[in-house]
Amino acid sequence: MALIDWSKVTLTDPPQLPREVLRELKKGIDGTFREFSRGYGEAIENFFHPLLMFLKWFQDLLIETPWPLILVILGALSWWGSRSWKMVVGTVLAFLFIGWLDMWEDTMATLAIVSVATLLCIAIGIPIGILMARSDRVQSMILPVLDIMQTIPSFVYLIPVVMLLGIGKVPGLLAVMIYAIPPIVRLTNLGIRLVDKEVLEAADAFGSSYRQKLFQVQIPLALPNIFAGVNQTIMMALSMVVIAAMIGVPGLGVPVLRAVSNQYLALGVMNGLAIVAIAIIFDRVSQAFGKRLQKHREGEHGA
Amino acid sequence: MKKLIVKGLATATTFAALSTAAFAECGDVQMAEMNWASAELMANVDKFILENGYGCDVELVAGATMTTFASMNEKGQPDVAAELWINAVREPLFAAMDEGRLHSAVAGPITQLGEGWWVTPSFAEAHPELDTVVKILERPDLFPDVEDPSKGAFVGCPAGWGCQLANANLFRAFDMEAKGWKLIDPGSAAGLDGSIAKAGDRGENWLGYYWSPTAMVGKYGLVPMDFGVPFGGSENWDGCIVKAEQDCADPQPSSWTQSEVHTVITDSLKQEGGIAVEYLAKRIFPGPVMNAMLVYMGDEQAGGEDAAIEFLSRHGDLWKTWVSDDAAAKIAAAL
Numbered sequence: 236m237a238l239i240d241w242s243k244v245t246l247t248d249p250p251q252l253p254r255e256v257l258r259e260l261k262k263g264i265d266g267t268f269r270e271f272s273r274g275y276g277e278a279i280e281n282f283f284h285p286l287l288m289f290l291k292w293f294q295d296l297l298i299e300t301p302w303p304l305i306l307v308i309l310g311a312l313s314w315w316g317s318r319s320w321k322m323v324v325g326t327v328l329a330f331l332f333i334g335w336l337d338m339w340e341d342t343m344a345t346l347a348i349v350s351v352a353t354l355l356c357i358a359i360g361i362p363i364g365i366l367m368a369r370s371d372r373v374q375s376m377i378l379p380v381l382d383i384m385q386t387i388p389s390f391v392y393l394i395p396v397v398m399l400l401g402i403g404k405v406p407g408l409l410a411v412m413i414y415a416i417p418p419i420v421r422l423t424n425l426g427i428r429l430v431d432k433e434v435l436e437a438a439d440a441f442g443s444s445y446r447q448k449l450f451q452v453q454i455p456l457a458l459p460n461i462f463a464g465v466n467q468t469i470m471m472a473l474s475m476v477v478i479a480a481m482i483g484v485p486g487l488g489v490p491v492l493r494a495v496s497n498q499y500l501a502l503g504v505m506n507g508l509a510i511v512a513i514a515i516i517f518d519r520v521s522q523a524f525g526k527r528l529q530k531h532r533e534g535e536h537g538a
Numbered sequence: 539m540k541k542l543i544v545k546g547l548a549t550a551t552t553f554a555a556l557s558t559a560a561f562a563e564c565g566d567v568q569m570a571e572m573n574w575a576s577a578e579l580m581a582n583v584d585k586f587i588l589e590n591g592y593g594c595d596v597e598l599v600a601g602a603t604m605t606t607f608a609s610m611n612e613k614g615q616p617d618v619a620a621e622l623w624i625n626a627v628r629e630p631l632f633a634a635m636d637e638g639r640l641h642s643a644v645a646g647p648i649t650q651l652g653e654g655w656w657v658t659p660s661f662a663e664a665h666p667e668l669d670t671v672v673k674i675l676e677r678p679d680l681f682p683d684v685e686d687p688s689k690g691a692f693v694g695c696p697a698g699w700g701c702q703l704a705n706a707n708l709f710r711a712f713d714m715e716a717k718g719w720k721l722i723d724p725g726s727a728a729g730l731d732g733s734i735a736k737a738g739d740r741g742e743n744w745l746g747y748y749w750s751p752t753a754m755v756g757k758y759g760l761v762p763m764d765f766g767v768p769f770g771g772s773e774n775w776d777g778c779i780v781k782a783e784q785d786c787a788d789p790q791p792s793s794w795t796q797s798e799v800h801t802v803i804t805d806s807l808k809q810e811g812g813i814a815v816e817y818l819a820k821r822i823f824p825g826p827v828m829n830a831m832l833v834y835m836g837d838e839q840a841g842g843e844d845a846a847i848e849f850l851s852r853h854g855d856l857w858k859t860w861v862s863d864d865a866a867a868k869i870a871a872a873l
Contacts, residue, residue, distance in 0.1 A: 258839065273739050280684075291685050390728070397732030398739070402724050403684060480697070481726035483733075489697050489723060496698030 272398050283405045290404045294347035294485075298340055305343075306330055313516065317523035322516075329512040338487065338509050345476055345486035345513065348404065352411045352472045357465060360416050364423025364464075365449070374424065381417040389414060389478050397482055407484030411475040418467035426460025427453045462525035466518060473514045564594035564813050568616035570606040571598040571842065575835050576648065576751045576828055578842030579849065580620040584821070586846050587857065590872035591865030592813045603627065610640060610804055617807040618818065621647060624798040631802070641808045642800040643818035650825030652797035653701060653749040656760040658734075661743040670766025671712070672791075674745060678718035681743050689720040693733055693746030696726050700780065704794075705747050707779045711789035722746075734758055749797075753836040756829025765793035820860045827853060847873065 240253040252260070297305070306327050313319075313326040333342050367374040393410055400406040430453050438452045454461070480488025487506045494503030567588060571581040581598055588594040599616045601609070606619050607627045611634050624631060634640040655671055661680070668674045678690025692714065694705035702723075709721045724730040730746070731754055737744035738758030748760060769775070770792030778786040801818050808815055827849075835845045850857060851873055858866045 262837065269739055272736070276736070276740060284684075287685060393728065394732070397729065398735055401684065401736045402722070402729045402733045482729045483723055483725040485723075489725070492696075492725065493698035493702075496696075 268395060268398065276399050280400055280405075283400065286408070287403070287405045290347065290351055290408065293351060294344050294404075297343040297347050302334060302339065309516075313520045315524075316520035318527070319523065322519055322523065326516050326520075329516060333509050333512065336505055336509075338490075338506060341485070341487045341490060341506070342509055342513065344484075345473075345488070345510070348408060348411065348479065348484060348486060349469065349472045349476070349513075352408055352415060353465070353469050355408075356412055356416045356419050356468045356472070359412075360419035360464070360468070361423050361461065364420045364461075365427060365454075367420065367424040368427035368453075377420070381420060384413050385417045389475070393478070393482055402483035404484055406482050407479035410482065411472050411479055414475050415468045415472040418471065419461070419464035422460045422464030422467070423457065426457025426464075429460065430456045459525055459529040462521065462528060466521040466525065469517045469521060470514060473510060473517070476510055564588065564592045564811060566595045566597065567618065567807065567811060567814055568597050568599055569618040569620065570601050570610075570616045572606065572619070572621060573600065573602050575753070575832050575842075575845075577621040579828075579831055579835065579845045580647065580821075580823070582842040582846035583849055583857070584618070584620060584818070586850060586872070587817065587821075587861060587865070587869055588814055591861050591869045592817070594811075594814060607631065607802075610802065614639070614804045614806055617804045617811070618643070618814075619802045622800055622802045624800060639805050641803050641805065643803045643808075643815055644801045644820075644822065646799060647801045647821060648751055648799065648823045648825060648828050650762060651750050651799055651828075652794065653747070654794040655763045655765070656746065656748045656755070657763055658737050658742065658744040659759040659761055660741040661745075662761040664743075670764045672766030674763065675712055675714060675717050675719070681745050683720050683722070686720065689718050691722050691745070692719050693722045693724055693730065693744065695747050696724055696730055701747060703782055704779050706783060707781075707786050707789040708792070710783075711779070711791045734760070750825055751828040751832060753829070753832040756826070756831075756833040757836070765791075767791045767793060769793050769795065817860060821857075824856075827856065 238252060238256065239250045241250070244250050251257075309330060310323045310327050313322045316322075330342075333339060363377065367377050389410060392413060393406075396406045396409055400409070434452060434456065435448065438448050443451070476484075476486055477488040477491050480486060480492050487510050490502055490506040491510075493499065494506065569581050569584055571578055585596040585598060588596050597616075599606075601616075603623060603626050606616065607622065607630070609615060610617075610619060611630060622631075631640065635642065657674070661668075665677075665680070668677060668680075674680075681690040681692070683689045683691035692709065694709070695701035706721060709715070709719070714721070722733075724733055724746075730748070733746070734744060734748070734754055735758070736742070738760075745763075748755060750762070754760065770779075770790045772795075774790045774792055775795050778789050779792065801821070803811075803815065803818065831845055831849050834840060834848060835842075838844075840848065850869065854870070857869075861869065
């Protein structure tokens with residue numbers, strides 16, 4: 236079978252696979268994936284089952300927790316992060332407003348998936364970032380993967396994810412994570428690589444083991460960068476809420492989709508703004524936290 | 539200018555009707571080629587059969603439902619809309635039919651078409667006794683939801699589609715929550731198709747909303763479920779089921795409303811194109827055949843013309859019942 240149909244090549248038409256070969260190729264790839272899904276889909280689904288149960292449990296927990304308690308927890312979290320009364324009052328007011336406009340349940344569902352996604356991204360992303368910082372070879376292998384994850388249109392990986400795992404929370408979580416994990420990996424890598432060589436030499440001079448160097452020197456000094464990564468990861472996870480709704484993840488994305496297909500202006504704007512409000516709160520709190528870490532370091536330098 | 543042509547046509551029509559018998563020579567016929575796969579296929583099959591079997595001169599005109607209908611209604615062109623979904627144009631169409639400007643050549647040119655609740659074929663084979671929705675609803679355990687296996691999963695319509703309301707209200711009308719069911723929002727058309735693809739590929743049970751003719755129905759052999767209750771009247775359906783939940787306090791169980799599809803022709807064709815009209819009246823595609831053709835078109839990325847030839851060579855026994863023996867021979871020769 237010829238791989239190039241020379242008879243069709245002209246100055247305006249580049250060499251291309253003959254139409255039949257291309258079609259067979261596409262069908263072959265689709266067929267292979269279908270076989271894979273048939274063979275292993277159930278096993279993969281079972282593998283993720285605990286995660287699904289956890290997601291469902293966490294979402295139910297958030298929804299069933301009395302709202303004053305949620306407000307107290309959110310207020311306390313923002314105080315812990317930012318140490319600013321303005322932030323605390325703003326957070327509580329924003330959530331009261333969300334509840335007032337009948338978006339409480341969707342907001343809790345969104346909070347559940349975004350926080351689980353963020354925690355998983357941190358748990359997986361930071362070790363990968365550390366590995367990348369240790370070895371240039373690992374870095375050169377992982378960087379292109381991160382580039383793909385950040386730029387490939389999400390709809391492209393939604394298709395295989397849905398075929399493997401169906402619709403619902405787990406495939407939605409995976410889609411969110413694919414998009415949201417690169418910043419934490421990148422910034423962990425960068426933060427550790429930016430640690431002063433002289434500080435490391437000093438650590439070596441004191442005879443610290445690799446473990447001590449990593450946990451007591453490199454990571455603490457890289458924390459502001461890592462925190463910038465966490466912040467970016469949260470933002471990107473929130474921005475995927477609507478896409479995740481397209482494969483049946485409950486949350487604020489669902490009313491947005493309904494608004495888009497029916498031209499419900501108010502519904503769309505309200506739910507969109509609720510997503511923005513959560514994003515701003517998370518952003519300010521985590522940034523303030525990151526800045527506090529940095530201040531601490533600057534203080535040390537100044538001293 | 540256009541008015542002149544229409545007038546000329548009208549005169550010619552009257553003349554033709556007066557001077558010749560019903561079996562006039564088939565002349566020029568303009569057919570709408572709607573912009574979705576099944577309509578493309580039908581238009582191209584019609585073209586091939588009329589041109590090669592009866593010597594008509596068929597021109598295909600691309601169009602969508604509204605534009606094609608408006609053009610037929612106002613200008614009398616094109617002559618044929620093979621697959622016109624009535625619900626979108628009900629009132630003006632019936633007005634035009636009353637005035638005799640448009641006619642229905644055949645009601646339901648594709649059988650088993652419309653919306654409803656479907657199951658995967660593996661379920662239908664394994665449980666032939668559960669042959670209606672009402673019976674299936676007693677067995678939510680056969681369709682366990684992944685998140686909560688104690689409940690049955692019913693996959694409804696994506697958020698924001700009109701059918702979402704109808705499915706949610708039917709969910710209430712059949713009292714499905716109390717029976718242990720959960721209404722799943724697939725989020726988007728891709729989500730709905732994906733959930734079918736997953737269940738179909740793995741032979742799992744699936745119950746949900748879909749419609750025909752579609753490639754999905756053909757590809758995965760989805761089986762339409764009889765609701766087990768009659769249509770609950772248009773007052774219940776149009777006044778409640780299709781409305782938002784707050785406007786539908788007391789929905790009653792009902793089967794899905796019938797989707798009406800007609801092959802609509804203009805008056806001039808009805809008067810003039812005797813053979814063509816006779817053919818159109820007989821030309822009915824069984825639903826499974828149409829769905830299989832849609833799968834073929836999707837898999838092979840075939841356009842309407844290629845698909846028409848594939849259909850004609852695959853289903854000779856079917857289309858030969860639509861045409862005279864003489865024409866059948868000519869068409870077979872042209873293939």
